[in-house]
Amino acid sequence: MLDDRKVAILRAIVTDYVSSREPVGSRALVERHSLNVSPATVRNDMAVLEEEGYITQPHTSAGRIPTDKGYRLFVDRLGAVKPLSPAERRAIQTFMAGALDVDDVVRRTVRLLAQITHQVAIVQYPVLSSATVRHIDIVPLHGERGLVILVTSSGRVEQRPVLLGYATEEDLAELRTRLNRALVGLAPSHAVDRLTVLLDEFPLSMRPLGTSIVASLLEMTTADPSTRVVVGGVPNLTRFGDQFETTVKPVLEALEEQVVLLRLLGEAGGSTDVTVRIGHENPYEPLQATSVVASSYGHANDVWATLGIVGPTRMDYPSTIASVRAVARYVGRFLAEG
Amino acid sequence: MLDDRKVAILRAIVTDYVSSREPVGSRALVERHSLNVSPATVRNDMAVLEEEGYITQPHTSAGRIPTDKGYRLFVDRLGAVKPLSPAERRAIQTFMAGALDVDDVVRRTVRLLAQITHQVAIVQYPVLSSATVRHIDIVPLHGERGLVILVTSSGRVEQRPVLLGYATEEDLAELRTRLNRALVGLAPSHAVDRLTVLLDEFPLSMRPLGTSIVASLLEMTTADPSTRVVVGGVPNLTRFGDQFETTVKPVLEALEEQVVLLRLLGEAGGSTDVTVRIGHENPYEPLQATSVVASSYGHANDVWATLGIVGPTRMDYPSTIASVRAVARYVGRFLAEG
């Protein structure tokens, strides 16, 4: 359908349009790229490309700009992924070095990603599925209230408020012992199974208290920590002030809604490689003029979560894809090594 | 200096300009407000107000707009604080009802504030200074790493990674007992004092381990949780798309910097009542065209933290001030009651 030259022309249109922000015409094209044909030939090819839906013109007497379909082809077949610059590699190293805990890793990752892609970055908290229950504690607070605290081997600490009633310190101590003995060392999924049978083994007097605590623990082990999402680099949106209505506004609105962010990233889940959603391909209507470049991250076939960026469809895909991939890989390795 | 009528005119200019977004002229002024004088008189007064620096004209043949100084006078002396509408009161109630823990309260507060003021909301985490140390735990993870976990009576849980070396479970148990015995029930500030002397009482063999754990605890007790700030309602900025460079861009940039946010709120600290910083009064250069309305919140002379909103200087101060004040008070009461 599309011969080599047409494809080369599409590539040239995409790269020129991305860098110049202006519709690109046939003359400019032959001048800036060594196509070895005349503008007239290019025009004929462009007419075909337009007919096929890869490019379009804003108005009759203007140059062409890529359509979503055009970007799609470019990303799938034409965009040789640019290798990162040494400076960027170094940035990744120094940015992540010295991260304290998971929170800190996530915070640094989002900053890093925003900085090297110059886009808005989104990072989902990792689900460390290989982590096991390390420690369970029950702490009474004022009155009948207390906290159940769960520590996993990965260093994650989760807490939930719980109604303790007027349990004695002895009751709590026993509960603590029982729970820890039963659950420490188990993966969360196994812990859930174990918890459901654990209740029956409780002495009758501790049933009511046990029930509420077990319920909290159940919540904590099943609750997906990856529903937490961190966002950064929002000021990068100011570079697109001209596309306020189509880009800035919808992105700001999407960022406010965790659910939307999770859907945007969620669709990229599964594959470990970079996923690109262009314009209308996004599972969120208002983001018609933006693309999402995302990648799951993890270690050794173990997928933990997803990270990515949002930006206008007119973005530098090769660099962005390379950056997202590099950061995802690095973070995976970093978290695996601790 | 300014007689009653001039002051009334200034008030009229501010209110009209805020609602219409357009420079207001003498004719419109007498028509919309019952000033009982002719436009010519108003013009004379406006000339004086301009000379004094309260208002200015964008260009010769336009109406007047208030200056920062004009807004300042308006806020200080002229803006009768509007009472909240019943709908707003109800919104506050329903929004906060059912909040689970401190995190949840903060999240809900920021949403609420953004919603009723239609501005970008900023909420600082509360310093619950009256809280005491409730529980300390030390949990070993992989290898030499471990976690120190601190629970306060207010239900806040803090954790810090710590190098345990190859301490035995017995050593840790002893440490746990010692620390809890020494610190439970103390206010953080006292705990810090106590910690510094505690080290000397350690058996020699536990000194190195003790030192690193005490250091972590020190960090945790001194580290101000109120350095955490939560932001919401960013999409409200889209209403000011026309002032992209002066409002949207600088605000987005400020929001990315915790330090800046803390400074913006920080200056409002101390007084429990609402503080308004208009334009150049802000301690952050780029926010020349925006105002910050903030209030500390707390309970019974106990100030915990600050919350507020950022928006263009051209905002509805009476309503905004009323909303910020109401939310601050409600949150203070809510947190006190638990």
Added chain:
DNA sequence: TCTTGGCACTCACTCCCGGAGAGTGCCAGT
């Protein structure tokens, strides 16, 4: 059959001009 030069045509963009309208400052009169 593909490519090319030429040519007429379209259409956004800019500049300019003139009229309308809003608003001001000033002055003389009450």
Added chain:
DNA sequence: ACTGGCACTCTCCGGGAGTGAGTGCCAAGA
């Protein structure tokens, strides 16, 4: 001290002409 009147200033359209980039098409050439 206030008011009506008046001349003046500027912004804000709307229309019209010129410019230039870019296109589509066609006929000639390889």
